[in-house]
Amino acid sequence: xxxxPRAAFDDPELVERFADLVVGFGANLQPGQVMAxxxxxxxxxxxxxxxxxxxxxGARYVDVSYFxxxxxxxxxxxAAEDTLDFVPPWLGERIVELGNMHAARIGLTGPAxxxxxxxxxxxxxxxxxxxxxRETGPVVNARTTNWTAVPxxxxxxxxxxxxxxxxxxxxxxxxxxxxxxxxxxxxxxIAAWRERADTLVSxxxxxxxxxxxxxxxxxxxxxxxxxxxxxSKFLAARFETVDGIQHLPNLPSEEIFTAPDxxxxxxxxxxxxxxVLGGSIIRGLEVEFREGRAVRIDxxxxxxxxxxxxxxxxxxxxxxxxxxxxxxxxxGALDTVFFDTLLDENAASHIALGHAYxxxxxxxxxxxxxxxxxxxxxxxxxxxEVRVLGVGTDGAETPVLTDGAWQV
Amino acid sequence: xxxxPRAAFDDPELVERFADLVVGFGANLQPGQVMAxxxxxxxxxxxxxxxxxxxxxGARYVDVSYFxxxxxxxxxxxAAEDTLDFVPPWLGERIVELGNMHAARIGLTGPAxxxxxxxxxxxxxxxxxxxxxRETGPVVNARTTNWTAVPxxxxxxxxxxxxxxxxxxxxxxxxxxxxxxxxxxxxxxIAAWRERADTLVSxxxxxxxxxxxxxxxxxxxxxxxxxxxxxSKFLAARFETVDGIQHLPNLPSEEIFTAPDxxxxxxxxxxxxxxVLGGSIIRGLEVEFREGRAVRIDxxxxxxxxxxxxxxxxxxxxxxxxxxxxxxxxxGALDTVFFDTLLDENAASHIALGHAYxxxxxxxxxxxxxxxxxxxxxxxxxxxEVRVLGVGTDGAETPVLTDGAWQV
Numbered sequence: 023x024x025x026x027p028r029a030a031f032d033d034p035e036l037v038e039r040f041a042d043l044v045v046g047f048g049a050n051l052q053p054g055q056v057m058a059x060x061x062x063x064x065x066x067x068x069x070x071x072x073x074x075x076x077x078x079x080g081a082r083y084v085d086v087s088y089f090x091x092x093x094x095x096x097x098x099x100x101a102a103e104d105t106l107d108f109v110p111p112w113l114g115e116r117i118v119e120l121g122n123m124h125a126a127r128i129g130l131t132g133p134a135x136x137x138x139x140x141x142x143x144x145x146x147x148x149x150x151x152x153x154x155x156r157e158t159g160p161v162v163n164a165r166t167t168n169w170t171a172v173p174x175x176x177x178x179x180x181x182x183x184x185x186x187x188x189x190x191x192x193x194x195x196x197x198x199x200x201x202x203x204x205x206x207x208x209x210x211x212i213a214a215w216r217e218r219a220d221t222l223v224s225x226x227x228x229x230x231x232x233x234x235x236x237x238x239x240x241x242x243x244x245x246x247x248x249x250x251x252x253x254s255k256f257l258a259a260r261f262e263t264v265d266g267i268q269h270l271p272n273l274p275s276e277e278i279f280t281a282p283d284x285x286x287x288x289x290x291x292x293x294x295x296x297x298v299l300g301g302s303i304i305r306g307l308e309v310e311f312r313e314g315r316a317v318r319i320d321x322x323x324x325x326x327x328x329x330x331x332x333x334x335x336x337x338x339x340x341x342x343x344x345x346x347x348x349x350x351x352x353x354g355a356l357d358t359v360f361f362d363t364l365l366d367e368n369a370a371s372h373i374a375l376g377h378a379y380x381x382x383x384x385x386x387x388x389x390x391x392x393x394x395x396x397x398x399x400x401x402x403x404x405x406x407e408v409r410v411l412g413v414g415t416d417g418a419e420t421p422v423l424t425d426g427a428w429q430v
Numbered sequence: 431x432x433x434x435p436r437a438a439f440d441d442p443e444l445v446e447r448f449a450d451l452v453v454g455f456g457a458n459l460q461p462g463q464v465m466a467x468x469x470x471x472x473x474x475x476x477x478x479x480x481x482x483x484x485x486x487x488g489a490r491y492v493d494v495s496y497f498x499x500x501x502x503x504x505x506x507x508x509a510a511e512d513t514l515d516f517v518p519p520w521l522g523e524r525i526v527e528l529g530n531m532h533a534a535r536i537g538l539t540g541p542a543x544x545x546x547x548x549x550x551x552x553x554x555x556x557x558x559x560x561x562x563x564r565e566t567g568p569v570v571n572a573r574t575t576n577w578t579a580v581p582x583x584x585x586x587x588x589x590x591x592x593x594x595x596x597x598x599x600x601x602x603x604x605x606x607x608x609x610x611x612x613x614x615x616x617x618x619x620i621a622a623w624r625e626r627a628d629t630l631v632s633x634x635x636x637x638x639x640x641x642x643x644x645x646x647x648x649x650x651x652x653x654x655x656x657x658x659x660x661x662s663k664f665l666a667a668r669f670e671t672v673d674g675i676q677h678l679p680n681l682p683s684e685e686i687f688t689a690p691d692x693x694x695x696x697x698x699x700x701x702x703x704x705x706v707l708g709g710s711i712i713r714g715l716e717v718e719f720r721e722g723r724a725v726r727i728d729x730x731x732x733x734x735x736x737x738x739x740x741x742x743x744x745x746x747x748x749x750x751x752x753x754x755x756x757x758x759x760x761x762g763a764l765d766t767v768f769f770d771t772l773l774d775e776n777a778a779s780h781i782a783l784g785h786a787y788x789x790x791x792x793x794x795x796x797x798x799x800x801x802x803x804x805x806x807x808x809x810x811x812x813x814x815e816v817r818v819l820g821v822g823t824d825g826a827e828t829p830v831l832t833d834g835a836w837q838v
Contacts, residue, residue: 066498070501073500077505083505083516083518085518088498090496093478093481093494097491097492102490105490105491108490119519
C-alpha cells in the first residue's frame with residue numbers, strides 16, 4: 023500500500039506561506055492597520071493562519087466575521103416574506119468604519135457548503151444577499167482600504183469541482199490547483215505576481231489607449247455589443263489606495279476590466295461557465311440585452327436566482343463591468359470549472375450585472391453615468407472560441423482578443 | 431459488543447427541543463424581534479438549531495456572532511502590547527443597536543477550547559476581554575432586550591469536566607447533565623421552570639424584606655462581610671423587559687442575587703470552585719477585601735489573570751454582585767465542577783467583582799452608588815459548609831442559609 027497522498031493545505035507550513043502571501047502581498051497589510059477577514063464556517067484553518075500572519079505583520083486588530091450558510095438557509099426556509107431583505111445596520115456600519123479607519127481587508131472565496139440552498143424558493147434566495155452589503159461598493163470606490171479576495175479550499179468544494187474521483191483525491195487536486203494558480207509553486211511567488219501584474223497593467227493601458235466606443239463579443243450563441251464611456255479605463259491586477267498602498271484586489275488575478283456604459287448593451291450572450299450565486303448553481307445561462315437592460319434571463323437550471331438578483335433594484339439589470347482575460351493565465355489552462363467567481367472569472371472574459379467601479383472611468387461626468395446598484399454579479403462569457411472586437415466611434419471593428427491572445 | 435451509548439446532543443430531535451425551550455421560553459422571543467446569538471466555533475449544531483427555532487418563532491432576523499478563541503490566541507501571542515485593549519467600535523454599536531431595537535439575545539456558555547490560552551502571558555490575556563464588550567452592561571440595565579444565557583455542550587468541554595473516563599463517555603455524561611439541569615428530562619420543562627422560578631422569586635422577596643445591612647459568609651478559610659445598600663433588592667430567575675416580556679436571563683438558574691455596597695466588603699474569602707476566566711483556569715483562589723476593595727488576590731494557579739481583570743479600571747476590584755444558592759437546585763446536587771460560570775455559579779453562593787445590575791436597587795440614590803466597571807467576574811464562595819448570615823443595622827446576626835436550606 024502506498025501512503026495516502028497529502029493535500030497541500032493539510033500542511034501547516036504551506037498554509038502559513040499562503041497566509042503570508044495573502045496578508046503581506048495581496049492585501050499588503052501595513053503595521054498598525056486593522057485587518058478585517060470575511061470568512062465562513064468551514065474555513066477556520068486558513069482564517070486562523072491569516073490572523074496569525076496579520077498579527078505578525080503588525081496588525082492593530084484582526085476582525086474575523088464567520089458567515090454560516092446554514093443560518094441563511096434557516097432564514098430563507100422559515101422567515102416571513104417581508105423580512106427577507108432586512109439587513110441589520112451594524113453590518114453596513116462595520117464596512118463604513120473599516121473604510122474610515124483605512125483598514126486592510128481579506129475575503130475568502132470558494133463555496134464551503136455547495137448546494138446547501140438547493141431546493142429553496144429561488145425568489146426568496148435572491149432577496150437575501152448577505153453576507154454582501156451595499157456599503158462595500160462605495161468603500162471600494164473610495165480606495166480607502168487595501169484589500170484582496172483569495173480562494174480558500176475546502177473539502178466540500180473539492181468534491182464539487184472534482185466529482186468523479188474519491189473525496190481525498192479531489193481534495194488533493196483542488197489544493198494543488200489553488201497552489202498553482204496562486205503561483206505558490208514558484209521559487210518566489212511575490213516576484214511571479216509582480217511580473218504577471220506588470221503584463222496585465224500594460225495590456226490594460228494599450229486597450230484603454232484605443233478609446234473604443236464599444237466591445238463586441240462573438241462566438242457560439244453569443245453576439246453582444248457592450249458600449250463603453252468616453253473615458254472608460256481598463257484596470258488590472260494592482261490597485262493603489264488613497265494612501266499609496268499597492269494591493270492585489272484578486273489573488274489570483276488574470277483579467278483587465280472596465281466600467282461600461284450602462285445604457286448601451288445589445289444582443290445575446292451565452293455564459294461559458296456555470297455561475298454559483300447565493301449558494302445556488304446557474305447552468306446554461308443565456309441573457310439578452312436591449313438598450314443596456316437584461317430583458318431576458320434564461321438558463322437550463324437556476325435562472326430564477328439571477329432574475330431575482332437582477333430585479334433587486336432599478337439598475338440591477340444593467341452592466342457594471344466588462345472584463346477581458348487572455349490565454350496566458352494559469353486558471354484557464356486548467357480547464358476546470360471551479361464554481362467560484364474569483365477563479366472562474368479569471369479563466370475567461372466576463373461581464374457583470376450591477377455595481378460599477380468608479381476608478382474605471384477618468385471623467386467625473388462619466389463617473390455620474392456608471393451603474394450604481396446593490397448587486398454585482400459576474401458571469402463568464404469568454405472562451406477561446408469567443409472573439410473580442412473593439413468597435414470604433416465610426417463603427418470600424420478591430421480584433422482585441424483572438425484565441426486568447428491580445429491583438430492590440 | 432453493546433452499541434456505543436448515544437449522547438443526547440447527538441440527537442437532532444433533542445437539540446430541537448432544547449432550542450425551542452431556549453428561544454421560546456428562556457429568551458421568550460416575540461414575533462418580529464431581531465434575535466442575536468453569541469456563539470463560538472465548535473457550537474455550530476446548537477447555534478443552527480437556535481436559528482431555525484427563532485425563525486419558526488417569527489424572528490425578523492437572526493444575527494449570529496461566532497467568536498473564535500484561536501484568533502484571540504493569535505492576538506495575545508503576537509499583537510503589540512499597546513493594541514491589546516483596542517475594541518473596534520462596531521462590536522459595541524451592535525449591542526447598543528440591539529438594545530435600541532428591543533431585540534432578543536441568546537448567549538451560549540461552556541468552554542469550547544479549554545486551555546487554549548494556557549501558557550500565554552496572563553497580563554496580556556487579561557487586557558483582551560473580547561468577546562465581552564462594555565456596552566452590554568448598560569443594555570442589560572436598560573431592560574430593553576429579553577435575553578438568556580444557556581450552556582452549549584461540546585466534546586472538549588466534556589473531556590475537561592470528566593477527564594477520568596473516555597471521551598465518548600465524558601460527552602454522553604455532560605450532555606445528560608445539561609439535559610438534567612435544564613430540566614429537559616421532565617414531562618413539561620416549561621412548567622418545571624415556572625415552578626422553580628416561583629420558588630426562587632419568593633425566597634428573594636423574603637430575604638429582601640429583612641433589609642439586612644450586610645451578608646456574612648463563614649466557612650473553611652472564609653469570613654467575609656459584604657455590605658448591602660439601603661434598597662438592595664434580591665432578584666431571581668425571571669426578569670421582565672420594559673416592554674413586559676418575561677425571560678430567564680440564565681437557563682438554568684438557581685440563584686437569588688443583589689447589588690452590594692461597593693464601599694463595604696471586609697474579610698477573606700476562599701473560592702469553593704475553580705474559575706474559568708478568559709480561557710484560563712484559576713484554582714485555589716483566595717481574595718482579601720478591605721473597605722470594599724480586593725486588596726489581595728492569591729491562588730494556587732492563575733491568580734495573575736484575575737489580578738489583571740481586577741486592575742482593568744478603577745472600580746474593577748470592587749463587588750458588583752452577591753448571590754445565594756440553596757441546596758434544592760439541580761446543579762449543586764451533581765457535585766461536578768463544570769468550569770463554566772453559568773453552571774458553577776448556580777451550584778453555589780457567589781460574589782462578583784465589577785459591574786452591578788441597576789435593577790438590584792430600588793432607590794435612585796442607591797443606583798448612583800452601585801459599582802460601575804467594564805468587568806463582571808463571578809466566583810464561587812458557597813458550599814454546604816459555608817453559612818450565610820444576615821447582619822442587621824444593629825449588628826445582630828440572623829441565619830439566612832444553613833446547610834443549603836433557607837432559614838428566613
